[in-house]
Amino acid sequence: MKIQFTRLEIKSFDSDDACMKFIAEKKWTDGYTCRRCGNSNFCKGKIPYSRRCTRCKYDESAASHTVFHHCRVALPEAFKIMLKVCKEPGISTYKLSMQMDMRHMTCWRLKTKLLDYIGEKGEIDLLFNGEIKNRSCSRTLSINSPLF
Numbered sequence: 001m002k003i004q005f006t007r008l009e010i011k012s013f014d015s016d017d018a019c020m021k022f023i024a025e026k027k028w029t030d031g032y033t034c035r036r037c038g039n040s041n042f043c044k045g046k047i048p049y050s051r052r053c054t055r056c057k058y059d060e061s062a063a064s065h066t067v068f069h070h071c072r073v074a075l076p077e078a079f080k081i082m083l084k085v086c087k088e089p090g091i092s093t094y095k096l097s098m099q100m101d102m103r104h105m106t107c108w109r110l111k112t113k114l115l116d117y118i119g120e121k122g123e124i125d126l127l128f129n130g131e132i133k134n135r136s137c138s139r140t141l142s143i144n145s146p147l148f
Helices: 016-027 075-087 093-100 104-117
Strands: 042-044 051-053 123-125 140-142
Touching: 016 075, 075 093, 075 104, 093 104
Parallel strands: none
Antiparallel strands: 042 051, 123 140
16 A cells, blocks of 8 residues: 655644544455464554454554554654655754754654655655564555555
8 A cells, every 4th residue: 555645634634543543454455464363353452443363362453564553753743753864865854853843863863763764766665674674564655656
């Protein structure tokens, strides 16, 4: 699934709930498959927008195994930083930290992580297999294609 980040309405991502809903929709567009046992049946998980395997009871968050996995920044702020980095990949982390009113190192870590996932075509891999170089299982969000 490709999305042009420059056309996304940042106002629509003003809460953690809205961001998690977006991530869950993009992550499981082709359906859910348990990462532990391969089962495709699921029920609602413990936290909002998570899914729980009905066979092995593995609970998977919408943010797990995505660019936002272990993100220490609030999701609305991370989406804003992603939008700024996609619009202007050469933006300095100092300028980014001044605009976002965050610590310089926080912006540097997130920008570095995002730039690792930006492909040659300006696409960001929403999902990853744990290794940056092996992106065999990925949905891409593009800054060069129409919104939907």
